[in-house]
Amino acid sequence: MRHLMSPLDFTVEELNQLLDLAGDIEANPDKYAHACDGKKLATLFYEPSTRTRLSHEAAMLNLGGSILGFSSAESSSATKGESVADTIRMISCYADICAMRHPKEGSALVAKEHSSIPVINAGDGGHQHPTQTLTDLLTIRSLKGRLDHMKIGLCGDLKFGRTVHSLIHALVRYPGIEFVLISPEELRLPGYIRHDVLDNNQIPYEEVVRLEDALPMLDLLYMTRVQKERFFNEEDYVRMKDFYILDSKKMELAGPDMLVLHPLPRVNEISVEVDKDSRAAYFKQVQYGVYVRMALILTLLEIEV
Ligand code: NCD
Numbered sequence: 001m002r003h004l005m006s007p008l009d010f011t012v013e014e015l016n017q018l019l020d021l022a023g024d025i026e027a028n029p030d031k032y033a034h035a036c037d038g039k040k041l042a043t044l045f046y047e048p049s050t051r052t053r054l055s056h057e058a059a060m061l062n063l064g065g066s067i068l069g070f071s072s073a074e075s076s077s078a079t080k081g082e083s084v085a086d087t088i089r090m091i092s093c094y095a096d097i098c099a100m101r102h103p104k105e106g107s108a109l110v111a112k113e114h115s116s117i118p119v120i121n122a123g124d125g126g127h128q129h130p131t132q133t134l135t136d137l138l139t140i141r142s143l144k145g146r147l148d149h150m151k152i153g154l155c156g157d158l159k160f161g162r163t164v165h166s167l168i169h170a171l172v173r174y175p176g177i178e179f180v181l182i183s184p185e186e187l188r189l190p191g192y193i194r195h196d197v198l199d200n201n202q203i204p205y206e207e208v209v210r211l212e213d214a215l216p217m218l219d220l221l222y223m224t225r226v227q228k229e230r231f232f233n234e235e236d237y238v239r240m241k242d243f244y245i246l247d248s249k250k251m252e253l254a255g256p257d258m259l260v261l262h263p264l265p266r267v268n269e270i271s272v273e274v275d276k277d278s279r280a281a282y283f284k285q286v287q288y289g290v291y292v293r294m295a296l297i298l299t300l301l302e303i304e305v
Contacts, residue, residue: 007170036065042095043069059293135289149176156224
């Protein structure tokens, strides 16, 4: 049985097949409308979410299946002290596949160990968020036409931002990828990713503090929110939260084809005036997230259409 814990669970070839399938779903939605008739997806969300939970649910509904689940730890037996291991054993009796988000790093792995249905990691603490990465890859491939030979700026909370961690793991497998890591000193990319993933794969990267310095050289800018819930104290968060604000004036420094992505939710890091810029792709990204999760559910359930 297959699960999705990290984007590396798929080879590059398997990823390409998954993105192709998502592309076919986009072009021919009717063909897939009953592919999951009679199947159930459980969403186990111990942490807040809007897009990730609802897009998994929309994906299953679009495939003709049904959904069940909980959207906060408070409304589940976690408050009574039930372990993830016990919860997942039960969910395996209720559903055919599940997506789980949890504040603790490694929790999805625990779920996988005790599950008899495929488990999708929908975010485990500050660690990984592989379905956001699938969404990002589909968005980039659809709008740029390629996943290789690009200079990519990752901006904001590179320390706690799990979407950035997963995206780096996935992209270093394509040729000609270079990164510009844009963050304040306190929110730099963790050493274990810089060394183990970037240095060990000989990926060129530079670290800068000023967004203005990076903008003119980028093919793609991936903005992120400062991850308030992972800070140890409020003052540090308040000091960091408005460190970057991408506005129309800064967008003038960027090239005409530089795409702006953001996993959302946005707080202040992209000013709303940028939304009407043709290079702003973060709302299109949301739509791609549904197609790619439809493709993922079909792949993990081994359903061929
Ligand atoms: C991201 C997450 O949960 O890590 N959100 C999402 O799933 N699209 C990014 C974030 O919360 O900042």
